Amino acid sequence: MYRVQNITQAYSQAPWRKQLQWIGLFMLALILIAMVAGIYLSVSAQASSAGREIQIMYAEMEEIRRNIEDMESQIAFMTSNTSMEARSQELGFTRVSSEDIFYVVIPGYRKPDQIEIAGSPGVSLPEIPTVSPEYTQSLTDWLSERIFNPASLLVKEVEP
Amino acid sequence: MNSIGSWRYTTLGILLTALAFFIIVQMLRIQLSPQAEALRDKGELYSGTWRTLTPARGQIYDRRGNLLAGNRTVYEVGVVLGEVENPSTIALALNAVVDADYDQVFAAASTEPSGEAVYATLARFVTEDQKQRLDQLSDEMELAYGERGDSNRPSLAGLIFDPRLQRSYPEKDLASNILGFVNWEGEGFFGVEEKFDNELSGFSERVWIPFDPNRVEEFPDVPEGSSLILTIDRVIQAEMEKIVESAMEESGSESATIMVMDPETGDILAAATSPRLDLNEFWRYDEVFEGSTPFNRVVSETYEPGSIFKVLTMAAAMDGGAVKPKTSFLDTGSIEVGGTTIRNWNSGAWGPQDMLGCMQHSLNVCLAWVATQLGANQFYQYMQDFGVGRLTGVDMAGENPGRLKLPGDEDWYEADLGTNSFGQGVAVTPVQMLMAVSALANEGQMIFPRIVLSIIDDGKQYNTSPRISGEPITPKTAQKLTDMLTTSLVVESSSALIEGYTVAGKTGTAEIPTPFGYTSNQTNASFVGWGPVDDPRFVVFVWLEKPTTSPWGSVVAAPVFRQVVERLVVLMNIPNDEMKAQLLEGQ
Secondary structure (H helix, E strand, O other): HHHHHHHHHHOOOHHHHHHHHHHHHHHHHHHHHHHHHHHHHHHHHHHHHHHHHHHHHHHHHHHHHHHHHHHHHHHHHHHHHHHHHHHHHHHHOOOOOHHHOOOOOOOOOOOOOOOOOOOOOOOOOOOOOOHHHOOOOOHHHHHHHHOOOOHHHHHHOOOO | HHHHHHHHHHHHHHHHHHHHHHHHHHHHHHHHHHHHHHHHHHHOOEEEEEEOOOOOOEEEEEEOOOOOEEEEEEEEEEEEHOOOOOOEEEEEEEHHHOOHHHHHHHHHOOOOOEEEEEEEEEEEEEEEHHHHHHHHHHHHHHHHHOOOOOOOOOOOOOEEEEEEEEEEEOOOOHHHHOOOEEEOOOOEHHHHHOOOOHHOOOOOEEEEEOOOOHOOOOOOOOOOEEEEEEOOOOHHHHHHHHHHHHHHHOOOOEEEEEEOOOOOOEEEEEEEOOOOHHHHHHHHHHOOOOOOOOHHHHHHOOOOHHHHHHHHHHHHHOOOOOOOOOOEEEEEEEEOOOEEEEOOOOOOOOOEEEEEHHHOOOHHHHHHHHHHOHHHHHHHHHHHHHHOOOOOOOOOOOOOOOEEOOOOEOOOHHHHHHHHHHOOOOOOOHHHHHHHHHHOOOOOOOEOOOEEEEEEEOOOOOEEEEEEEEOOOOOOHHHHHHHHHHHHHHHOOOOOOEOOOOOOOEEEEEEEEEEOOOEEEEEEEEEEEEEEEOOOOOOEEEEEEEOOOOOOHHHHHHHHHHHHHHHHHOOOOOOOHHHHHHHHHHH
């Protein structure tokens, strides 16, 4: 019994060592918490900044759209029938009558049926992703893609 | 010492635990109290703002892609009440620049700021030029009267501008009757603006926009309003409007209407009428359209067409086999139908005539006889087939169906068959008449008049197709009538004839019905015609209301038709008959 007690005492750490270990562990935890808090703060600050930029960009988009509409109207005012007629008269053009016109047949020429301001409903371009999947997929998605569908990497490489 | 220290620590521990417990209880009490809910709601209210995302109103183009109706930026001018330094200066400036009422602006800008009163609207729909003048005034005042703080200095401090889009019409009054207008509230009135109001305006969406950038979310994609491409050609429309003005001046008419349609497709290339409104100043509507003046005579105004209606009567009779071009008729100067005596326009007897002569001399007696030969049932069936008395379905708001009394109606008498045969006692709109006549110019097929060529929705252009309304007569009858009316114009050396081009047509002069009977001194003068007859490219309708220089359609309306066609052949690149023959030979 006495021998056992001696062995235990021989291998026990000094009390100050134990205290130091506890302090060390506490400090380590504190540093970890501080690091996580720091990262969290940094990320949330970046997110706030990005959010603010998005808000500004939305406002800019709205202003640009309004400006486009406004400018289209301004151009239309400047090229209105009355304006163009006045300008053509200033430049010395005169009205023609049917006797002034000489018609020529151009083989193969076909007058366009109708003006096209927008694309026809039958034609639709494939959607081009604007954000790469690396920015949207989770780590598990990425891993499963690499493991179960390794050929996708090659497919991507040949994309234009 | 140890026991004392232990007691102190124990007491401190109990106190701190009690304090912590008290804080937790208090926190829970605050969180769960009824006021907390209200406070949270209030906090949420101030954490962002509701905003209505209104898409830009769709644009309207002519068939060549020229913009007829677009949008321009205007501003709402307001003041942040807490920042106002001198309400009097603001009122003076707005009165001078945007013609706002001084007293109203002064009162609004003088409002004491409070929790409820933060902002006041002073003027709406301020143009870019006016905004720039106000900005310039503000800068000049800052320069001249120094820094902020002096309570008496002239200043526009507090003034803010909120931009938005407002409808604008670059061509001003061109095709105003077709387009209609949009009011301050964004509602469409008349024309295609009213007819396609929902499509053009799109759908607004209300969204919550948080101030907290961490809570920012993607704005919903509010689709823009659909745009329209119309069938009208702005150059042809402008030319027709000029002719309308000159025709009114030369004939002393109260109003004039000219319509041009492609008989093959039903495309309305021009629909000019009077009066017209500069659509950018739509608030002058009451000033321009006094009393019951219609905004768009083309679809809204009915009138008794008179002799141009004889074209339909003759077409029906020939198609129904009642008469042939060479059928003879002895005109004794009067005929009795249903107890009413019908006379010719000059009250004369024209003796033996064939059907060409009846049309050439526009004989009421002959046409009344023709209608009786056809019979009431067949006559009215044909008129209904021609679309008389029913809506054409043209895409412009406010269409009037007109009136065709039918056998069996309470107010129909046998005498109506006689009067209807030469266009009296029947009410039609210009667009109805044009649609009916398109059957003659298009081998018997009557085409629905079309004003919208394409609709652009979500970036895609959907083209409309010509639609056949019916085939009231056979191609053979249409050809016979065309030949008859071509010859008729040539034989009578009509002032509607155009050198080098072969056209068909018919004049009309109709007395105007009043509560006391028909007036003989006021008439509606009309002309309807089409050409070139071998391959019709246009149907033209001319209507002069109450001309004063002469009551006769042949005198006032036929020359207008000639003027119209002279411009059309140039603008539509239609070679004359001789040149066309040369071109065909060369191919």
